[in-house]
Amino acid sequence: MSETKRALITGITGQDGSYLAELLLEKGYEVHGIIRRASTFNTHRIDHLYQDPHDPDARLFLHYGDLTDASRLVTLIAKVAPQEVYHLAAQSHVRVSFDEPEYTGNTTGVGTTRLLEAIRMAGIDTRFYQASSSEMFGATPPPQNEDTPFYPRSPYGAAKVYGYWIARNYREAHDMYAVNGILFNHESPRRGETFVTRKIARAAARIKLGIDTDVYLGNLDAVRDWGYAPEYVEGMWRMLQADEPTDYVLATGTAYTVRDFVRFCFDHVGLDWQEHVKFDRTYLRPTEVDSLIGDATKAQEILGWKAQVLPPELASIMTQAELDAHRG
Incomplete structure (x- = not known):
């Protein structure tokens, strides 16, 4: 053994x-x-x-x-x-x-x-x-x-x-x-609440449930590979x-903006994100990273690894987890 x-x-x-x-x-x-x-x-x-x-x-x-x-x-x-x-x-x-x-x-x-x-x-x-x-x-x-x-x-x-x-x-x-x-x-649903994806998913759920009315975000144009x-x-x-x-x-090899992720989360709960998202410059970085899009070809060829869950589904998973958590 x-x-x-x-x-x-x-x-x-x-x-x-x-x-x-x-x-x-x-x-x-x-x-x-x-x-x-x-x-x-x-x-x-x-x-x-x-x-x-x-x-x-x-x-x-x-x-x-x-x-x-x-x-x-x-x-x-x-x-x-x-x-x-x-x-x-x-x-x-x-x-x-x-x-x-x-x-x-x-x-x-x-x-x-x-x-x-x-x-x-x-x-x-x-x-x-x-x-x-x-x-x-x-x-x-x-x-x-x-x-x-x-x-x-x-x-x-x-x-x-x-x-x-x-x-x-x-x-x-x-x-x-x-x-x-x-x-x-x-x-994932285990992401810290101060990270933007979790913050957005949590806000969408709380606004849908009538707990909050707005969420404050910084740069919506940043492109990420989630x-x-x-x-x-x-x-x-x-x-x-x-x-x-x-x-x-x-990486997934896909490119979506923070705005896209916001839309995916709010679409999941049937709300218009533009009615609830407010800009707050305190969330801007002194130097911004505009676009991160990964190429995971090497990992796929050597390790047989390939991402399956892409951002639209990821946003739904995270937002639904927030809804479930708040509903108990």
Whole structure:
């Protein structure tokens, strides 16, 4: 009987981390997650996966840790000795990164170095996934693939570029199995409420139910490539099962504006979006990313991965989830 695989997920309480934990548990993994200590519970996305750690059959374990605490990361890596590490944790809100550029760089950028160095110092044989981002492309015209030059337009994008290159450096300098998953926008009902897609879906549902009357948004002309998060975490897993480590773009290859997404959500509830959407310049970024459209040909050819859920269906999934949640 083969040994149970162990995986460590940073950012396990986030959207992607929760879906990835589900996927790995379904595949029979023992899953360990790093969570930050907080004065309030922040595990709601994974509460349904909870297992008593004292149960001999338990396969989900949570550990306190932080990307700014290098010694703790070394201790955890050595203790867990995972065969796979999925590094998803970050300060991941692009607009907030302009307000907190140093913190974003320290966690999203240098935090990746601390984790890679912890793996190297522990001397374990593991496969490492780095959550890279389409925001690294920034101002570079679409379509964007693995060979497209980076031109980040935010502290978040710049920090992700650092994380991308440090992962490649550890792959090339230390012969580490490290891959960069350059994921374009991927959403779900578990997206944080401050992210634009969730904000729009939530607003459409609340306005339909008479709870709210308006929603305030920034740039409606930004073009994005939106996919469905559960499909993207399967792509992450496939990257670490490949024979050789390399970097991949995951995307739908479709282009829709924020305005389109607004229309899809409000159409789902039978409302005219133009009667309820208001402009608020405080949501504009100092430097905007106009268009991100990914080319995932490499992932399809090597990993057999292809996005199935496209933005119109995604908007309906998210808006219906909000309706269901508010109706109880």
